[in-house]
Amino acid sequence: MENMFMDFISNTGFAMADYRHIIMIIIGITFIYLGIAKHYEPLLLIPIGFGILMGNIPVFKGLGLGIYEDNSVLHYLYFGVTSGVYPPLIFLGIGAMTDFSTMLARPLLMLLGAAAQMGIFLTFLGALALGFAPNEAAAIGIIGGADGPTAIFLTAKLAPMLIGPIAVAAYSYMALVPVIQPPIMRLLTSRQERLIRMEEPREVSKLEKIIFPIIGFLLCCFLAPAALPLLGMLFFGNLLKECVVAERLAQAARTSIIDSVTILLGLTVGASTQADVFLTPQSVGIFVLGAASFCVATASGLLFAKIMNMFLKVKINPLLGAAGVSAVPDSARVVQMVGQEEDPTNFLLMHAMAPNISGVIGSAIGAGVLWSFMS
Amino acid sequence: MTGMEAISAHNGWAISAIGVTIVFTGLTVLSLTISQLHKVLAFMERKKSDSQKRAEGAKEIDVSDIIIPGDMKETAREYKMIIDRMDAPFSLPRLLELSEKCGLNRPYSNLNDLIGSGLIEPDGEGYYRWKGPDNP
Numbered sequence: 001m002e003n004m005f006m007d008f009i010s011n012t013g014f015a016m017a018d019y020r021h022i023i024m025i026i027i028g029i030t031f032i033y034l035g036i037a038k039h040y041e042p043l044l045l046i047p048i049g050f051g052i053l054m055g056n057i058p059v060f061k062g063l064g065l066g067i068y069e070d071n072s073v074l075h076y077l078y079f080g081v082t083s084g085v086y087p088p089l090i091f092l093g094i095g096a097m098t099d100f101s102t103m104l105a106r107p108l109l110m111l112l113g114a115a116a117q118m119g120i121f122l123t124f125l126g127a128l129a130l131g132f133a134p135n136e137a138a139a140i141g142i143i144g145g146a147d148g149p150t151a152i153f154l155t156a157k158l159a160p161m162l163i164g165p166i167a168v169a170a171y172s173y174m175a176l177v178p179v180i181q182p183p184i185m186r187l188l189t190s191r192q193e194r195l196i197r198m199e200e201p202r203e204v205s206k207l208e209k210i211i212f213p214i215i216g217f218l219l220c221c222f223l224a225p226a227a228l229p230l231l232g233m234l235f236f237g238n239l240l241k242e243c244v245v246a247e248r249l250a251q252a253a254r255t256s257i258i259d260s261v262t263i264l265l266g267l268t269v270g271a272s273t274q275a276d277v278f279l280t281p282q283s284v285g286i287f288v289l290g291a292a293s294f295c296v297a298t299a300s301g302l303l304f305a306k307i308m309n310m311f312l313k314v315k316i317n318p319l320l321g322a323a324g325v326s327a328v329p330d331s332a333r334v335v336q337m338v339g340q341e342e343d344p345t346n347f348l349l350m351h352a353m354a355p356n357i358s359g360v361i362g363s364a365i366g367a368g369v370l371w372s373f374m375s
Numbered sequence: 376m377t378g379m380e381a382i383s384a385h386n387g388w389a390i391s392a393i394g395v396t397i398v399f400t401g402l403t404v405l406s407l408t409i410s411q412l413h414k415v416l417a418f419m420e421r422k423k424s425d426s427q428k429r430a431e432g433a434k435e436i437d438v439s440d441i442i443i444p445g446d447m448k449e450t451a452r453e454y455k456m457i458i459d460r461m462d463a464p465f466s467l468p469r470l471l472e473l474s475e476k477c478g479l480n481r482p483y484s485n486l487n488d489l490i491g492s493g494l495i496e497p498d499g500e501g502y503y504r505w506k507g508p509d510n511p
Contacts, residue, residue: 103409104409104412104413107405107406107407107409107410108406108410110402110403110405110406111399111402111403111406113402114398114399114401114402114403115399117395117398118395120394121390121391121394121395122391124387124390124391124394125382125387125388125391128381128382128385128387129377129378129379129381129382130377131376131377131381134385134387137385137387202413204413205413205416207416208409208412208413208416211412211416212409212412215405215408215409215412216405216409219401219404219405219408220401220405223397223400223401223404224397224401244492358402358406361401361402361405362398362401362402365397365398365401365402366394366398369393369394369397369398370390370394373390373393373394
């Protein structure tokens, strides 16, 4: 009886836990705290944070409990991540939520979304220089796109063993956009530039909004076919929204589908960060590169906006360049916040949505390009 | 292998240059296309209205062509019943008042949807007319 009791004790989480589990549990609780108390991307950080807790309960190997064990429930749920099923479904929901009006009214601002994707390719170079294999470097580079689903999708295709650290890095930095971006924005722009007011956008007709997802899909996917799963779903979702006659489907895509997938994605990505897989020097490198890529992407967008101003008669507010990173809508909100610090009557949010949304398209094209080169 | 050597060995420079070029090309082409889209649509609209003017007499609008989204049908039916009891053209504040008295849900938002979908249209003189089908 004593032996049985001692066996039981040795199989409990308390007996099996080591310092790495404790570190990961603290990280999970920090995510939950940031989501609830600080309101940093709560819809993502709370499921990921709780997933980290779930993934770091020390379990007896062979019982089919851990996410990396065949036949475990978490393993089946994680299949949606490793197979790349969840990210396109999230894009469907994003498409069904997004109003492309401001982008259609001012298509020039789309170039800012392209410029911010420099972060992807510079980080790719940085990761290669640090000794990562090319497919791993491509997956790390996509963190610079500031687009969680795209990062997970590409990593699942190119470097599945890095999904945990890359997803956590991507979502952490997305949540920290209000902290990371403003200092760079203030550093690279003058007060006069931040005070620039944008012209009122023209009114966009319903027909334009309906035609856009079809044209956008055809153009982007003919150019970068590997972006098909992400952009196809994004534009399809938007067509459902704009065509009005499929409102029920659009409603499902922007509510129940995206919410369900976000829960499953967040929870399983969190659970994939088991201490023995996650706490490695490689993860530290990924986090450092991820932070650098966010800064480079923000700076690229800002500097490109300043370059554009050299050629434009009607100047644009260069802060909009920072919204080119595709953290929708957080980076657009940050642009509004920084702009209003200088002039509380200057409303930039609506204008910032144009580069923000084109950043989503740009990062999906970038992911498609990297995937096609690496596969 | 690390540093510049690793980048060169894995074609990093070429991949990055081509990648950036493709992203820029994609978004530039899309940007140029959509910047012309409204002009093309306006041109087509002008041609259409010109040919309509040339046609003999003004054709009545076939209200059966107006598509009412599934979730708006019930709302449209309720408001049509109230509008039928008012003079045509009718006043929007009066319709709001009556819909509130009848206990209809979210009258402001619903009326906005009905106007947005073209079922109710302003007559240009401060009043409104029902433009949808008789039995929505």
